[in-house]
Structures are given as structure tokens and as C-alpha cells.
Amino acid sequence: MTAEREQNMAKSKLSVRFEAALQASGARTVLRLPDAASKKLPSRGQVAVHATINGHTFDTVIEPDGEFGHWMSLDEGLQKAAGTGPGKKATVKVEPREEWPEPRVPPDLRATLSSAPREVQELWHAITPRARWEWVRWVNATKNPDTRKRRVEVTISKMSSGKRRPCCFNLASCTDPELSKSGKLALD
Structure with a gap:
């Protein structure tokens, strides 16, 4: 873990954990955050996060859903690395970051x-x-x-x-x- 990452984690100290099923929509796969998880995030808009899905970590920007919630798109490579896919539940942790990719x-x-x-x-x-x-x-x-x-x-x-x-x-x-x-x- 880089020093910058450790500093960002120390500043935010917010870790949101949840389970959610991935959903296919056309050619895309989406993970919609449960309402309780979205409400814990610092913004109703986009949020830069360090995320973990089924033990696989990555950085992304979570998108707003227009109803005060959030979602993220998961490409095939990420799904494969996390051992998940449409219709499957995933264990997720997101930590808001100050630094945006x-x-x-x-x-x-x-x-x-x-x-x-x-x-x-x-x-x-x-x-x-x-x-x-x-x-x-x-x-x-x-x-x-x-x-x-x-x-x-x-x-x-x-x-x-x-x-x-x-x-x-x-x-x-x-x-x-x-x-x-x-x-x-x-x-x-």
C-alpha cells in the first residue's frame, strides 16, 4: 500500500460494506449499491472510491443513480478477477478517497x-x-x-x-x- 493511499484512508476512515447482486443491462454489468450503503457516502453525486469486490481491489468512481443512490459498472475483466458476474451476489467494500483517478x-x-x-x-x-x-x-x-x-x-x-x-x-x-x-x- 502506498503512503498516499494510507493517508487517504486515515483521512476518510469511512468503509462501507455490503452485499449486492450484479445486474446485466444490455451489454453492461452493473452493481447497484443498497440504499443504506449509498446513504453513508459523502455525496449524492459521483464518489471516488477504493473498492474491494470478493477480495479483488481496484479504484473507481461510483456513479449517481438519479434517486439519491449509486451504482458502478463492472467490466468483464473485473468480474473475472472477482469471480462474479450477472445474477451473482458479491461482497463489496468501498472507501471514499480524496484523490480522484x-x-x-x-x-x-x-x-x-x-x-x-x-x-x-x-x-x-x-x-x-x-x-x-x-x-x-x-x-x-x-x-x-x-x-x-x-x-x-x-x-x-x-x-x-x-x-x-x-x-x-x-x-x-x-x-x-x-x-x-x-x-x-x-x-x-
């Missing part, structure tokens, strides 16, 4: 940022990883290609004027376009 910046936003004015690129690197997560989440929150293109353009425009975070969107809503309906997690 870097988001996966989608190719369209990454390309636009790389060709943006220097001050926008500098601001992107100066903002916190959590703020970068918010920009990425806002851009990704639509299925409509025209809306998405406009959001990428607006990101650059807002950052050009010094804005460090997107405004005017509910941070506690479910924004995953594959799993969201009217801002709420909608599983098959």
Missing part, C-alpha cells in the same frame, strides 16, 4: 482539447481530476451526435472564459446515455 477522455473531446488555445490546455491540466470528470461526464451525457458535438464546443468556449467546471447540470442524476432514462438509472 484521471477520467478516460473521449476521443472527440481529447482531439478538440489538443487543438484548443494554449490557455485552455493549461486550464485543463490545472483543474482537478474531479473537475475533468465533470466535463467528461457532461459531454458523454447524450446519445445525440449533434448535441455531443455542441457540448465539446461549449466546453472549449467556457474554458476559454476561465470556467473550471460545467454548470447547469444535476450532478446527482444518472448521465450514462446507455443506462439512463430521464436522469435516472434504468436497468433492463
Whole structure:
């Protein structure tokens, strides 16, 4: 365990333990936190956590479900490592972290940022990883290609004027376009 990880654990001292069944939704596998577990977390929005599922540890960002709860997506590799899958129960522990992992910046936003004015690129690197997560989440929150293109353009425009975070969107809503309906997690 790194010294940074130990410091983060000492600061938060919050460890939320629970059991939950994994659910398939389309091509995705989702673990929805029980209400009691979500209520213990420090935010109704995204929460960066160090997680353990069936003894397998990893860092992730838990997403809001739009109903004051949380969920996380589990890829096939993680499911295999944890020995679990859709329909199976898993033993889970999550510990909120102060340090956020870097988001996966989608190719369209990454390309636009790389060709943006220097001050926008500098601001992107100066903002916190959590703020970068918010920009990425806002851009990704639509299925409509025209809306998405406009959001990428607006990101650059807002950052050009010094804005460090997107405004005017509910941070506690479910924004995953594959799993969201009217801002709420909608599983098959």
C-alpha cells in the first residue's frame, strides 16, 4: 500500500460494506449499491472510491443513480478477477478517497482539447481530476451526435472564459446515455 493511499484512508476512515447482486443491462454489468450503503457516502453525486469486490481491489468512481443512490459498472475483466458476474451476489467494500483517478477522455473531446488555445490546455491540466470528470461526464451525457458535438464546443468556449467546471447540470442524476432514462438509472 502506498503512503498516499494510507493517508487517504486515515483521512476518510469511512468503509462501507455490503452485499449486492450484479445486474446485466444490455451489454453492461452493473452493481447497484443498497440504499443504506449509498446513504453513508459523502455525496449524492459521483464518489471516488477504493473498492474491494470478493477480495479483488481496484479504484473507481461510483456513479449517481438519479434517486439519491449509486451504482458502478463492472467490466468483464473485473468480474473475472472477482469471480462474479450477472445474477451473482458479491461482497463489496468501498472507501471514499480524496484523490480522484484521471477520467478516460473521449476521443472527440481529447482531439478538440489538443487543438484548443494554449490557455485552455493549461486550464485543463490545472483543474482537478474531479473537475475533468465533470466535463467528461457532461459531454458523454447524450446519445445525440449533434448535441455531443455542441457540448465539446461549449466546453472549449467556457474554458476559454476561465470556467473550471460545467454548470447547469444535476450532478446527482444518472448521465450514462446507455443506462439512463430521464436522469435516472434504468436497468433492463
